Amino acid sequence: GDSVTQMEGPVTLSEEAFLTINCTYTATGYPSLFWYVQYPGEGLQLLLKATKADDKGSNKGFEATYRKETTSFHLEKGSVQVSDSAVYFCALRMDGSNYKLTFGKGTLLTVNP
């Protein structure tokens, strides 16, 4: 079945460091790909998305590029802030009659001042 694999955390960085969180997927077709962020005590929020190969999603300084050849959607940010501390989830969706999202296990990011 369809699945998402994320790098295991936790990830701890200093403020202004470069961030990469790896995400790879397995799917029978060509899914849409998403990154969600969950701040402490809150629900998940959509961070960015890409719907086809070579698309780049971006938001709040975060970027991810849909790479079909490597089945990857790695999340990057050039300079993290303390406020970026959260859990990040990679997800895929196979569009069709069933629109469910399949999530990775999440990666906890802690940014220290």
Next chain:
Amino acid sequence: DAGVIQSPRHEVTEMGQEVTLRCKPISGHNSLFWYRQTMMRGLELLIYFNNNVPIDDSGMPEDRFSAKMPNASFSTLKIQPSEPRDSAVYFCASSLAPPGGYTFGSGTRLTVV
């Protein structure tokens, strides 16, 4: 829009009791999802409704769990009888047909003692 509204935010109950979680999706969204989040298993899809009709309930763990969506603006997830292993955060999410993502509620933290 107030977003996806879940109630209660926290629920503590004794083993064997009935628990009902509630969700009001975003007006106009035609899909509704119930997820369960635990440290061990991450985010698990329990059930998915489209236009108030259950489409995929393969994630419902057992007969003790049931979900209803009597109209487009309300859904419930019921556990009867509850067990300690049901302790988790339960999220409701709604969406419109692709390419949109989900909007999550803030979750209900359930503790069964």
